[in-house]
Amino acid sequence: MRTQRGFVAARFAVALLLAGCQREARDIGPSLPQTSPRGAADPRIGYYQDNVYQIAQGGRYFSWYGCAACHGEDALGVRDLGDGRWRYGGSFNQVFASIVRRHGSLDYATRVPPEQLWQLAAYVRDLPQHTPEKRRRLSVDQVGEPQGQHWSGPVR
């Protein structure tokens, strides 16, 4: 009886470890979403929102497209994306629509390709879950990354 219980526990532990392997699973290749999400229950949302790799890619494009110029760590009010309050709704399709439609002349609908908009929406929705330690870690990791039209070198 005891060995059986130990076996079950071991199996559970292994399953738990293996579940971690799926968090970064990615498809490499040219099949990408070409359209916006259709509602909050679009089956493609999970592929981006539940995937650490896609969220991290969103973070990189976040700095490359220069989003941090307004939505940086010290942004306040509506520009603060980490406070968990969403002016235009916090579901995936609402955040996606806010990025695309609510930036006026920046016109991200034409300047940012669809797949990157998906990744950005996933990253932005992930931000409220960041602890201060994780935020600090990310900003250290991304020191060498270009920020929009600025790149100050790999060391700061």
Place this chain on the structure above:
Amino acid sequence: MKARLLAVCPLLHGCGGVQSALDPGGDQARALFSLFALMMWVSGVVYVVVAGALSWALWRAWRYRGADSRADGGMTLRIDRRLAQLLPLAAGAIILGLTVLITASFFADRALFATRASPALEVRVTGHQWWWRIQYRDPVSYGWVETANELHLPQGQTVRLVLGAADVIHSFWVPNVAGKLDMIPGRTNLLDVTARRLGWYRGQCAEFCGTQHAHMALAVKVESPAAFRAWLAAQRAPATPAAGRGAAVFQVACAACHAIRGAGAAGRAGPDLTHVAARRSLAAGTLTMTRGNLQGWIAQPQAIKPGTSMPQIPLTPADADAVATYLATLR
């Protein structure tokens, strides 16, 4: 005999070429190659001696197999005693060999850093997933002249490469010019290179850095100082783009990440494209630079280099054609 020669030829063929540490074209690579050759000879002699002694021991065992130990014991004992007398000699040879290698290693190391105290042309090379950002210290304005994926070196002059990484660990490796050196996020490493032989060489990222690590190559050209100065002056100059559909589409779809000095595009995330058509290859050595490859790359980057950070841009074929035509004029 001929067949044997033919079999050896392909093996030796690997020793030369545009990406080989066995074909040095610069001072630092020469120092490393000399050290390698010395180690090769010393190890070769050691190998021959050990293999010879082993063969002799096997032969002796075979020669006296089944012999009466009392009859021949005296003989083998005599030989073993003579061998024991040779032991200090063997130990001395080992110490001598190691001393030679350590001394040579010390001097090769010194040779790599011999130029460090003197001033040199500064070139910043930064590894990105999966391309190289290259910036030359402009001798006129003292600013930086930026290009990508192609490194030009003046013959006979020392260039100080300031190596860094923007995202993950990469490694700079142009074996014909110098040994490899890691590029580590958060710090800079210095590598002095003094190229001597004119020509094109190939460099490569030598530290696994992600999906497209294998497509992170670097074209290196060693040219005469006069040609280098002319090339640098051409790189420093802004582009002289022709206005048109291609330029307009580029400004909307590409300028967020790519810069073209003189055309108003100022993105820093991707390679600087001011003189892109003057380069030898595209996408960090993935494709040769042709008008057709440019358009193919713009249309389907994820099919040509899956996982690359260049997104799939939804351009109409006519727009992709216009952008490729526009980029092909940027020489």
